[in-house]
Amino acid sequence: xxxxxxxxxxxxxxxxxxxxxxxxxPLVMAVETGLPAVVYAIDSVTPIYTKTxxxxxxxxxxxxxxxxxxxxxxxIAYQVRAALELTSGIYSxxxxxxxxxxxxxxxxxxxxxxxxxxxxxxxxxxNNG
Numbered sequence: 518x519x520x521x522x523x524x525x526x527x528x529x530x531x532x533x534x535x536x537x538x539x540x541x542x543p544l545v546m547a548v549e550t551g552l553p554a555v556v557y558a559i560d561s562v563t564p565i566y567t568k569t570x571x572x573x574x575x576x577x578x579x580x581x582x583x584x585x586x587x588x589x590x591x592x593i594a595y596q597v598r599a600a601l602e603l604t605s606g607i608y609s610x611x612x613x614x615x616x617x618x619x620x621x622x623x624x625x626x627x628x629x630x631x632x633x634x635x636x637x638x639x640x641x642x643x644n645n646g
Contacts, residue, residue: 519576519642522608523557523601527580530600536593546583552631553584553593560637574642577619581635594621594634601638612643 520543527533527541533555540546540554557580565573580597584590598618605615617639624633 518609518611519562519574519578519613519640520557520559522611522613522642523578523580525608526604527555527557527597527600530596533593533596533600536589536596553582553589555593555597556581556583565641571644573644576640576642577637578640579635579637581633583629583631583633585631587632590623590632590634594636598636612645614641614643616640 524541524543528539537553537555540550540552542550542554542556544556544558546554546556557578560577560579563575564571565575580601582590582593582597584593601616602618603615605613607613618636619639620637622635622637624635625631626633
């Protein structure tokens with residue numbers, strides 16, 4: 518469910534879509550996809566319980582920005598962070614608390630001739646059931 522919220526937040530952030538259009542993909546993107554683009558993936562979901570039962574999930578996820586030029590990858594990553602960091606609310610029926618960035622890595626993928634900037638985030642998702 519959190520994947521739907523991430524997609525909604527990213528696709529609704531006009532400063533990001535101005536750079537990548539609608540090229541936001543879950544898990545993978547096709548080889549023939551033109552760059553720049555963004556891929557997001559859920560790394561882990563850890564349930565949180567109280568005496569009354571399941572109340573939240575702590576979710577770790579990553580968003581990777583792909584571009585032909587390093588400076589373009591940096592610009593996209595900046596807008597991804599601006600879209601997500603400290604965002605909270607209900608998106609696609611998913612009640613999220615504030616999103617926090619926890620780390621960033623940079624890569625160059627030789628076979629694809631592109632730069633990648635991966636940001637890792639954490640968020641708590643409330644169980645409203």
